[in-house]
Amino acid sequence: MYAASEAEGHRAMALALKVGELLLGSGEATERVGGAMRRITETYGLRNVEVDVNLSALTLSQVPEDGRVATTAERRVRRRQPDYDRLIAVHDLVGEIASRQLTLAETHERLREITRRAPVYPGWAVTVSLALISASAAVLIGGGVVVAMAAFVATVLGDRVSAWLARRGVAEFFGLATAAALGALVAVLLIWQEVNVQASAVVVGAVIALLPGRPLVACVQDGIAGEYVTATARLTEIVFIVAAVISGISTTLVVAVKLGVPITIDNVPTAPLSAAFPQLAGALGVSLTFAVALLVPPRHLLGGALGGLLIWVGFVFLSHHGFPSLVSTTISSALVGVLGTAYARRVNVPSMVFVIPAIGPLLPGSVLYRGMLEMSLGELSNGTLHLIEALSIALSLGAGVILGAEILRAFRGRDLARRIRPASRRTRGY
Template structure:
């Protein structure tokens, strides 16, 4: 009888462990697929399992695989669960809601079944805005980018229309499971096609600005930030895989732009462009307004919570102002971008507590106006003319992208190192948490 009783007890304990591991992995999968880094997903899994009484749990994230292992201290039986993250797309509304749920479970663990119902409600909830409004958001990114780089009314309208159809077509290709490389080839080709129409309709306009605006829109969703975060946090395999994904997307974009330009030249529509557009303080009001439009458009597209809109708009303007100040002072594109990212990162680390939104959401959204579309396109033009300097320009564009991510992450690390919780987490993790709620306090507490 005693043996049977022990067997039932072991079975119940194993069943509870499996239920907790399954809940934990589902939570981590949602935030990871919605844009969080590998470190945030790993930290969330270990914190949740500790909150539910499972000590010594090992969590690991490798690009598309999330693994979680728990060893029973009494029986030394190991239970391992893994999930494959089949897709990733930026959805900051879902990321924020799940992050709040994780914080609640860490503070006050509820029944596992109830927690799964709460997560299912978040996953199945209607989007914050309709697909049309999200598409119009991407169009606002293109229109704002056109103004930011010096385009007039014709270029603004053309960029708005071009980016609308880019998102429409690439979304249709994505539903048909077309590889992301070819999606960006098609998306990149639409810019030069639209620019050719602009050149015919308004000869006084600079058609190259339409192409640059579409490049900025397509680069806005690239996973460079996540790649740098994972690499700096010690998740080298995941960071390298994400960087390769970003390079693949950029390669498809460059292929589409170059191929469409060559095709137009065959038909006599030679697209003579000028990629040397300098941004100065001369039109600072228009530039700041354009930055805010880009931020609002991106926030609509990735469903940033409404309560955080005023913060991302304010920090988007701050990012542009710091960037203009750096370039005007002669610090160059890379260091000016890094300085702007540090400034925005410091502000985001503090304001994220006010609007109850993860710093990742605020930082990425606010830095979209600084995406190096102009530099990338300049390099592409130089390479198409046989100028080897194009390689340097494209490397500069990559350096700017890395500087934006590294600067923002450094700022978040500094804030968490001073106020917490970096001291405790440093035993395991290298970088700061970006997608989870943290307690900026030296006093102990359950929250991460």
């Protein structure tokens, strides 16, 4: 099982880099990516190995104590595409490696099989799931059937146009901006034609489908774990994604207002704080379709969907008992973090398979849209405050989910916990 030669040592390093690329590309936290890479190199007999994980590059360095030449290898992460089915398979493979069940040759072959196998859902299913996120979000905020159908069509149109631009090498920023603009355009057309529906719910649904929930949780997790460089890089990525969404919707709204379309702040819907059937169905639908979009295997879809139902019920319950929105969001997401992480450990899969889809119903689509609309109408102060509120809600979601996982970590056995994370350093703020 151990590297018997320098060539096998290099193959073990190449294996660790490839595994790290697959994990990081699927949105796994830096801490867990580095841990998986170290477990692989240690299993195959490499000592004195340092791992450096950044958002777009992985580096392994080995400095032998016997005076041999040091070795450094790097791998770029050029494609970050969520595929939780493959993520689960890679985690299982790392577990088998750590238990010394596979030779180096067998591990390389298994990894090739994982990377070459077909996605768990076809491409059209992922497109439909994105559209159903928008439709479910429209139902959640009280938009009704007509608005849900309009949100579905707007999201499919935006996704297809964005894909068309991507095939021609156009930067993803402009693809996201275009998708957001088309979602807002459908709402503007409904308002212009005076259709008696909550047209702005179309935009809110489209926004929720585009918001970066997965990078947000990974960003907060990296920051809490002390991986500040990667956390900053992820935060920058999130800022650009949100900026693209804001740019697309704001452009459509500004043009519509200039053309005389009667868009006002009163048009902005907010989700009723209710556990009535439409809201429960909407929350369940958002999380279920979010899980499909992330390529969660069918056997784990129910867990993520029920998490969305739980986070919504918890949020409504706390809000009715006088808790502020940010506190309600943090506590309900922490509850999902605890239960989702505990269940993930029971079935031996990464916790993000359950907790990422679960946060979908609380993503701040309505607040973000209100802020963009106010800024488009010239109310810069109110618009800025609502955009800050949207960012605060998003960060409280990520922090709450990670808080739940950390609560479980605190009460686990010390030896078991250190297999994942060594004892935390204490700086006392210095």
